[in-house]
Amino acid sequence: MSPSARRPVEQRPVRVVSAHLSLRQRLAAIWGARELLAYLVSADVKIKYKGSFLGIMWSMVSPAMSIAIYFLVFQVILKNGVPDYVVMLWAGMLAWTLFSTIINTATGIIVQRSGIVKKVAFPREILALSTVGTATVYFFLQFIVLAILMAVMGHAPAWSELWLLPLSFLALLLLASAFGVFLSAANVYFRDTAHLVEVGIFLWFWLTPVVYSYQRTVAPMLGAKGLAWIYLINPITPIVLTFQRVLYGQTSVTATTPDHSAITVLPEWSALHYAALNGLLVAIGLALFFWAIRIFGRLQGNFAEEL
Amino acid sequence: MTSVVDVANVEKTFKLYKQRHKSLKDRVLHPGKGNATELTVLQDVSFSVGEGETIGVLGRNGSGKSTLLKCICGVLQPTAGQITVRGDLAGLLELGAGFQPELSGRDNVYLSASMLGLSRRKVDSVFDEIVAFSELEKFIDTPVKFFSSGMYVRLGFAVAVTAAPDVLVVDEVLAVGDERFQAKCMDRIRQFQSDGRTILLVSHNADQVRSLCSRAVVLEKGRLVADASAGEAVKVFREHLLGTQESKATSTGEDSDVVIEWVRGVSGSFTARTNERFEFLTNVRASAPVEGAFVLELYDQAGRLVARTDATKSPISLSAGMQELNVAIEELPLLDGAYQMNIGIVSPDGDTVLAWREQIAVLEVAYVGRGAGQVALRLNVH
Numbered sequence: 001m002s003p004s005a006r007r008p009v010e011q012r013p014v015r016v017v018s019a020h021l022s023l024r025q026r027l028a029a030i031w032g033a034r035e036l037l038a039y040l041v042s043a044d045v046k047i048k049y050k051g052s053f054l055g056i057m058w059s060m061v062s063p064a065m066s067i068a069i070y071f072l073v074f075q076v077i078l079k080n081g082v083p084d085y086v087v088m089l090w091a092g093m094l095a096w097t098l099f100s101t102i103i104n105t106a107t108g109i110i111v112q113r114s115g116i117v118k119k120v121a122f123p124r125e126i127l128a129l130s131t132v133g134t135a136t137v138y139f140f141l142q143f144i145v146l147a148i149l150m151a152v153m154g155h156a157p158a159w160s161e162l163w164l165l166p167l168s169f170l171a172l173l174l175l176a177s178a179f180g181v182f183l184s185a186a187n188v189y190f191r192d193t194a195h196l197v198e199v200g201i202f203l204w205f206w207l208t209p210v211v212y213s214y215q216r217t218v219a220p221m222l223g224a225k226g227l228a229w230i231y232l233i234n235p236i237t238p239i240v241l242t243f244q245r246v247l248y249g250q251t252s253v254t255a256t257t258p259d260h261s262a263i264t265v266l267p268e269w270s271a272l273h274y275a276a277l278n279g280l281l282v283a284i285g286l287a288l289f290f291w292a293i294r295i296f297g298r299l300q301g302n303f304a305e306e307l
Numbered sequence: 308m309t310s311v312v313d314v315a316n317v318e319k320t321f322k323l324y325k326q327r328h329k330s331l332k333d334r335v336l337h338p339g340k341g342n343a344t345e346l347t348v349l350q351d352v353s354f355s356v357g358e359g360e361t362i363g364v365l366g367r368n369g370s371g372k373s374t375l376l377k378c379i380c381g382v383l384q385p386t387a388g389q390i391t392v393r394g395d396l397a398g399l400l401e402l403g404a405g406f407q408p409e410l411s412g413r414d415n416v417y418l419s420a421s422m423l424g425l426s427r428r429k430v431d432s433v434f435d436e437i438v439a440f441s442e443l444e445k446f447i448d449t450p451v452k453f454f455s456s457g458m459y460v461r462l463g464f465a466v467a468v469t470a471a472p473d474v475l476v477v478d479e480v481l482a483v484g485d486e487r488f489q490a491k492c493m494d495r496i497r498q499f500q501s502d503g504r505t506i507l508l509v510s511h512n513a514d515q516v517r518s519l520c521s522r523a524v525v526l527e528k529g530r531l532v533a534d535a536s537a538g539e540a541v542k543v544f545r546e547h548l549l550g551t552q553e554s555k556a557t558s559t560g561e562d563s564d565v566v567i568e569w570v571r572g573v574s575g576s577f578t579a580r581t582n583e584r585f586e587f588l589t590n591v592r593a594s595a596p597v598e599g600a601f602v603l604e605l606y607d608q609a610g611r612l613v614a615r616t617d618a619t620k621s622p623i624s625l626s627a628g629m630q631e632l633n634v635a636i637e638e639l640p641l642l643d644g645a646y647q648m649n650i651g652i653v654s655p656d657g658d659t660v661l662a663w664r665e666q667i668a669v670l671e672v673a674y675v676g677r678g679a680g681q682v683a684l685r686l687n688v689h
Contacts, residue, residue, distance in 0.1 A: 012394035012473060017381045036421040043418055047409040119404035120422050121381030192330040301384035304377065305321060 023290060026297050029123040037126050041133035059138045060145060063097050070211045081255035082213070082265055084155050084248070090146045091247035092210035092240045095168070098139040099176050099236055100201050105131040106180030107187050107197045114307035124300045125293060128184040132177050146247070158249040161271050167278045168242040174285025175235055181292040185299040188306050208236050213265045215251075235284065238277040241266060245274060309393070310355035311474055311505045312379060317388035319349040319374055319529075348374045349385070350529045356474075359503040363516035363523035363537060365544040371529040372509050376400065376478050379507065394473030397423045402463030408452035412443060412462055415451050419466050433469050440495075441465035461488060468495050475499060478509045513541045517610040537610065538647070542665030545649075564594040565625065565652055565662040577648075579639050581674040581683050586635045589650065591662070593625040599661050601634065604649040605641075605670065607681065613646060618657040625652075640683045643674035 016025070049056045067089055075085045082088060106128045110117060113127055150157065187193040209218060214237065222228045231237055244266055245251070251266040323344050348371045356362050366372035377383040379390055380398035405419040416437055420430045430437075438447050441461040451459060468475070477496070496519065499506060510516050516523050516537055523540030525533040533543035568590040572578070579585035600618040607613050623632065634650075648670050651663035674683070 015381070015392045015396070017378060017384060017390040017392070032424075033421075035427055036418075039418045039421050043407050043410055043414065046414070047407060050409055116405045116422070117382075119382065119401045120419075121398060122422050122424070190331040192332055196331070304383050 021297060023294055023297075026123070026125070026293055030125050030129070030293075033123050033126050036122060037129055037133060040126065040130035041137065044130060044134040045137055056141065059141055063093060063142055067093055074211055079257060080213070081257035081263065083253050083256050084153060087146070087150055087153065087155050088213075088244055088248045088265065089211060090142075090149070091243045092208075094139065094142055094146060094247075095172055095240050095243045096205065096208060096210045096236065097142065098135055099172060099239075100205065101135040101138065102132050102176040102180050103183065103197060103201055105135065107183040107194050110184045110188050110303065111191070111307065118304045118307055124303060125181055125296055128181045128296075129177060132173065132180060135176075136173070150247070156249055157247045158245065161246050161274070164242050164271065164274050164278065165246050167275065167282065168239050168246075171278050171281035171285050172236075172239050174282060174289050175239075178285060178288035178292040181289070181296050185296045185303075188303055189299065204234070204236070207234055208240055210240055214241060215264050215267050219267065232277075235281055238274075238281060242274050242278055309358060311358050311360075311393050312356040312396075312507065313391040314352055314354050314375075314379065315389050315391070317349055317352045317375070317378060317385045317390060318347065319371070319378060319383065320386045321346045321348055348529050349378070349526075352388075352526070352529075352531050354524050354531060354534050356505055356507065358505060359500075360522060361500055361506040361508065361520045363520035363540065364507060364509045364526065365513065365516055365523055365540060366526035370526040372526050373478060375526065376476055376507070376509050380476055392474060395424055395470075396474040396476060397467045397470050397472035398476040398478075399464070399467050400476075400478050402460045402467070403451075404463070406451050406459065406463070409450055411449060412438075412447040412451055412454070416447075416462070416466055419463070420470055423467065423470055423472070425470050429470075433471070437462075437465045437469045440469055440491075457485065457488075464492060468492075468499065471502075471504070474505045474507065476507045476509075513544060514612045517541055517606065517612075538666060545651075545660070545663045545665050565597065565599070566592045567650060567652065567662045567664045567667070568592055568629075570648075570650065570664075570668050573633075577668050578671045578673060579636070581642055581672060581676070582638055582640065582685070584635060584637055585639050585670075586633065587668075589632050589634060590629060591625060591632055591652065592629045593627055596624070596626050597661065598622070598624050598655050599652045600655050600657060601632070602651045602653055602657075603634070603636075604651075606647040606649070607644060613641070613681070618653050619655070622655055623652070639672065641672045642678060642681055642683055643672050644681065646670045646672065 021029075045056065049058055067086065070089055070093075071086055074080050074089075075082070109127045109131055110124065117124060117127070183193060183197060209231075212218075214231070218231050219228055222231060248266065251268045252262055252264045255261050255263045323346050352371075352375060354362075364372045364375065374383065376398070377400065378385050379392070380396065380400060382398070382400065403415075403419070405422045406415045407418065410418065416434065417427065417430055421427070438444055441458075441464070443458060443462055446454065446458065451462070454462070475496075496506065500519075506519075508516065508519060520537045522535065523533075523537045523544075524531055525540050525544045533540050535543070570587055570589040573586040573588060577587070599622070601621040601623055602616055602618045604615045605613040646669065647666050648668045649663070649665050650667055652661045653659060654661060678684070
């Protein structure tokens with residue numbers, strides 16, 4: 001064995017095993033395991049498409065299919081008249097798919113990996129966060145495909161508002177991580193959480209203006225009664241709107257329907273308004289994330305017994 | 308001396324459910340807590356391990372030793388109390404536990420090493436060593452799902468020990484692989500010791516603890532009943548073992564308490580000569596007549612088991628009351644040295660210990676010839 005340099009006892013990191021770890025200690029432990037997080041994500045990605053001919057491109061098949069179907073239904077059959085509708089659809093789906101993939105995979109991850117949870121000690125939050133990492137990898141792949149599509153179509157994004165995208169992305173990641181971490185722990189104690197989440201996510205999708213336009217359908221209906229804010233309680237709505245605003249680039253367009261009327265597809269808020277909304281969501285996301293880590297910390301002490 | 312592992316007033320309680328309501332639906336249909344009974348597995352356990360010590364944790368099945376180890380590794384959290392570990396700790400609770408079957412051996416080395424808390428840089432520097440130790444050079448890029456269970460375990464052990472943590476926790480995993488690999492593992496453990504690293508070894512094998520550990524703690528029903536030198540601790544362990552086995556003897560109808568009172572050499576001393584007969588007397592008291600068998604153990608100064616006699620070869624029947632047994636070693640094939648002697652009386656099938664005395668005497672062997680070593684070989688050269 002190579003005689004590696006050993007630190008004196010006094011200088012070694014101290015690890016405390018106790019039922020009561022502070023939030024700071026938990027966060028420090030998670031930070032300390034960031035390399036493990038990277039390995040888990042790369043292992044996930046490698047395993048998923050190992051030995052398949054198309055490899056990682058398979059990750060595109062499912063979102064591409066849903067986009068194709070929604071396009072067919074809303075544009076071709078229902079004739080919503082939105083020009084370059086596929087860009088709008090894809091932009092919203094990009095944000096939604098990231099969110100829903102994280103929630104769906106994170107919920108079951110602790111139970112699914114019970115083998116290591118029972119045998120190896122590491123911050124268990126890392127398992128939930130690894131699903132965030134994996135989903136993010138696929139998010140960027142889909143993002144690149146969208147960028148290529150937009151280049152081919154000659155559809156320009158709103159360049160001056162591009163900076164909103166990272167902010168919105170951060171809010172989305174924080175919210176999804178918070179829900180993911182919490183649900184992964186809850187599922188250990190209530191095994192039907194996973195089923196509830198599946199149904200919940202399905203409903204949530206239709207409450208989020210991804211395939212239909214917020215401005216053309218929801219806003220006039222609820223806005224007349226002064227209730228538009230209700231729709232914005234759904235934290236994913238402002239994020240999806242931001243993605244669409246930045247990537248689709250326009251708020252008012254000329255419809256492709258025979259009457260060529262002018263339609264407003266997205267709310268005509270200023271960039272600052274979007275920034276404020278997203279900033280608020282980042283703050284909420286951060287608070288929820290810390291809360292989820294706290295709850296997770298309280299529940300994880302018994303994981304090895306409950307599994 | 309600064310302690311590396313500090314276990315302070317640790318308590319662990321499990322909740323046992325007759326019927327577990329595992330889903331939200333069940334909880335709604337059956338409100339209330341369910342019928343849980345609490346089971347305290349560890350109670351007020353405190354001890355500390357100093358730098359460079361090798362500590363054995365002895366205990367019968369169900370004494371809480373694995374739970375204690377899991378708490379030290381951080382897989383379980385104690386219900387009360389606290390454990391402080393200084394430096395990196397690698398726990399060998401199960402070898403290759405974090406392996407992903409679809410990934411190559413190489414990827415799994417990195418994955419499981421980082422699960423043990425190692426940085427990528429450190430793994431890079433010891434990677435070749437890990438592969439060499441596991442003897443899997445040819446297969447390191449093969450997915451581990453194609454590995455045999457022996458290969459799997461070898462790679463797992465190699466990762467954990469080559470990681471060279473400050474503290475190594477071993478839970479009965481040394482009984483893996485073929486004999487040659489086991490020997491290699493033991494070598495590595497001894498090297499670990501000579502490097503001055505700290506080891507916690509859980510075992511119910513008293514011989515292993517005696518030969519590897521400087522100190523040992525004994526757990527009995529979740530309580531720490533001894534924290535002493537390995538020999539002392541083994542003694543306590545054996546005595547507790549028979550303390551709890553008495554009830555078993557009762558249930559089989561053999562209602563007899565057997566106690567070994569003392570031993571005495573026939574010549575007055577406990578000195579024997581090589582290749583000669585050695586005789587000693589022992590006084591045994593039994594509360595009722597019982598059938599048994601006599602066992603004798605000898606240990607050398609390093610704590611290695613030199614001999615344990617076959618119980619089935621020396622049956623005895625004890626009558627109620629005090630009696631003197633005459634024990635003779637017909638021919639003692641040992642060269643000079645002092646040997647710790649343990650004697651015991653077990654049930655005829657050898658399964659139950661009726662009475663046991665640890666380190667009851669030291670047998671000194673005198674040898675006048677020129678041979679060297681431990682065993683007296685008698686050659687016949689033509």
